[in-house]
Amino acid sequence: MDKVLARDTEGPAARPRRRAALISAVAGVAMVAAAVMVTSPSASAGTTLGASAAEKGRYFGTAVAAFKLSDSQYTGILNREFNSVTAENEMKWDATEPSQGQFNYSSADRIVNHARSNGMQVRGHALAWHSQQPGWAQNLSGTALRQAMLNHVTQVATYYRGKIYAWDVVNEAYADSGGGRRDSNLQRTGNDWIEAAFRAARAADPGAKLCYNDYNTDNWTWAKTQGVYNMVKDFKARGVPIDCVGFQSHFNSGSPYPSNYRTTLQSFADLGVDVQITELDIEGSGSTQATTYGNVVRDCLAVARCTGITVWGIRDSDSWRASGTPLLFDSSGNKKQAYTATLDALNAGGTTTPPTTTPPPPPTTTPPPSTTTPPPSGSGCTATLTLNQWQGGFVTNVRVTAGAAGANGWTVSLTLPSGASVTNTWSAQASGTSGAVSFRNVDYNRQLGAGASTEFGFQGNGTGPSGTATCTAG
């Protein structure tokens, strides 16, 4: 972070926006930003979205399209109102790695350079996603796809190391209904693909906050929201490096702003992650739309760990849903009622205490098993269970370790406590859901070298198993 701070405060272009640049550079150390804000009040404070949000220790951002940066009306509003940007498409896999191993950052760099020279921070979007994959990745599967995805995460996060406030490491991995994972080529590489992506991102850029980002996770009662919540809870319990959850918040009549939105934000925050509103747009017009924008802002300000809001475009004509006029500026660049309601809500926000953000922990490697069962001396394997239990449910992670002869295939068998049942398994094939159950390797983790290990896991209802289980090699 030191290097970033020095870079951000040095250049002449950065000076006019020094306060915002500092916020950007010390995003992980909000108290410093607060001190700067207190000692150097600006005449523009509270008259723009970015300035007003900064007074509350938060950012106000927008999605930006690189090709629009030559539109002076567009950049005029961007530079005046916003202190954070997200590349609308330019950092996606198809844009940054159009051919395998050949990286192209030209469009993304235009956005990052514009942001940095105007004192704005950058949200990175998105490293691993089932959509907008280049054709070559769409044609991969299994280990080849897993390795390609991890390489992509590593390369892109390394290239932008020190310049990104928060990365959407994984985007939209949950199914629209049912609360489980979305089927995708990435999901088919093994349920642990998400945590593998987070670990790779942390190793590549330890200073960036690492987010999981999704849509239709705003309503606390929806199964999808609960599915993501349980994943984050499990990640926190097991030390998977996740720092934040992004709520896209594309609201319309089919997916309306829910009255329990604040509950959702607070509940996730209570897991020990920041929450961010990452792609906000609200279809509608006039006072109804304005009121909803105000409600969203008030909800974010009410949650200490809601660190910022990003709208998904500047003018209605810039929106992916332009006909729904969902943004804060009309197609001529005029401020809408929604803009005024947003600014008023920001200015009225109760607290001036910025969220206290803890710096992300150092890079983590795969956590060791909770008990140290030595690998078997010859053929065979061992299985060590780590249980994350909560009221009514559990996640058990299993570390399989091969003996000195290695393993070409493995099966873990155990007996679940009475009343428990398995609802979801990753990185293994389950047989049975209650009583005596077994888990067989899948393709990518079938072969284990001498003493090597792999992890799989399962989720269930009731009381989960812990300790050790029987492991059979072959």
Ligand code: 9MR
């Ligand atoms: O706004 C983006 C649009 O220009 C692209 O055509 C589209 C392609 O998938 O992606 C849009 O942005 C999406 C974002 O990356 C992820 N969440 C949903 C957004 C709206 O579709």
